[in-house]
Amino acid sequence: MSHDHGSAGARHSRRLMFALVLTGGYMVVEAVVGYLANSLVLLADAGHMLTDVAGLSFALIAIWFAQRPATQGKTYGYYRVEILAALLNGILLLGVSGYILYEAYRRFSNPPEVNSVPLLVVASIGLVVNIASAALLISGSKDSLNVRGAFLEVAGDLLGSLGAIAAGIILLTTGWRYADPLFAAGVGVFILPRTFRLMKEAVDVLLEGTPRHLELDEIAGAMVGVANVQSVHDLHVWSVTSGFVALSGHVDVSERTDRQQVLVDLHRVLTGRFDIDHVTLQVETGDLERALGQPCLPQAGNCFAGPALAARQAERSNWRDIQRSPHQAKKGRI
Known part of the structure; x- marks a missing residue:
């Protein structure tokens, strides 16, 4: 299996650029018409689109930055x-959501007159x-x-446009002024939980948490299922960035084991079965390391606390079956 150790976002930079052009052009039109029509739902959506323009710009700059080579x-x-x-x-989405909800609350107390015709026209455009921007970014x-951060912002705008159309129709047919702040509040409520989820996942990556699509116990179990592996400890799996997963760990083997072959077999499992991009393993023989005064064992206190799994604790996998049927990593791994 080949791994390019590249950024997942880089593959979508051209789509991001197209979405930025579409979003930026429409944002200007929507803000002007929303101001002239005195429509909060249009102004709210334009404000949200301003964060889209900023977010798409940040995303493109970040992709460019991520492609720079490593240094010392x-x-x-x-x-x-x-x-x-x-x-x-x-963070931008949180700010916009809070502002939309605040303005909606304020306008519920005294809903202003809203010109529904331009509201409908601009919202339809x-x-x-x-829809075009969301289609560009969804993959x-x-x-x-x-890219998900940019997509969520565009998805929020899509909902805002639907809300503006619904509010415009209600205003045009019934004159009910509460429709505008009601649908604006709906946009804010839609954005919040998705924003929290995005931020949580970003923080998880920054804290080097185990990727959501991988189970550490399952990985450790597969490793001790490899021939001549006695135990695994000091095991860590983390995302360097989206789509680039790294693993490090210590593997205890018997003294007469061919260490190079064990490493080859472990790499085959970790890259083929779990789609891990960057593997760093330290092979140890417990008695020999202790004799040299260089043990790295959980009880020695000189390793990070982490899962330790001995071969006898796990049901050994059939090595030939693993080679014949490698596990396919889940799509959309973060």
Whole structure:
């Protein structure tokens, strides 16, 4: 299996650029018409689209930054810039959601007159723009937190356009002024939980948490299922960025074992079965390391606390079956 150690977001940079052009052009039109028509739902959606323009710009800049080569000072390169961009998008979305909900609450007390005809026209155009932008970004949102942040903003705009159309129809047919702040509040409520989820996942990556699609116990069990592996400890799995998973760990083997063959077999399992991109393993023989005064065992206190699994604790996998039927990693891994 080949691994390009690249950014998942980089594959979608051209789509991001198209979405940015569409969103930026429509945002200007919507803001002007919303101001002239005195429509909060249009102004709210334009404000949300302003964060889209900023978010898409951040995403593109982050992708460019992530492609810079690693240096002696930044040995993993700049991949994490994309995760920081996703977190920044989340902060922007929180601010916009709070403002929309505040304005909706204020206008419920004294709903202003809203011109429904321009509201309907601009919102209908916006719906087309947002559908096109969402279609451009939806595939990338499954691979990259950075792109997902941009997609969530566009999806919020799409809902805002639908809300504006619904509010315009109600205003045109019934004159009910509460429709505008009601649907604006709906946009804000829609954005919030998705924003929190995006931010949580970005923080998980920054804290080097285990990727959601992988189970550490399952990985450790597969490793001790490899021939001549006695135990596994000090095992860590984390995302460097979206789509780039790394693993490090210590493997205890018997003294007469061919260490090189064990490493080959372990790499085959970890890359083929779990689709891990970057594997770093330290092979140890417990008695020999203790004799040299260099043990790295859980009880020695010189390893990070982490899962330790001995071969006798796990049901050994059939090595030939693993080679014949490698597990396919889940799509959309983050």
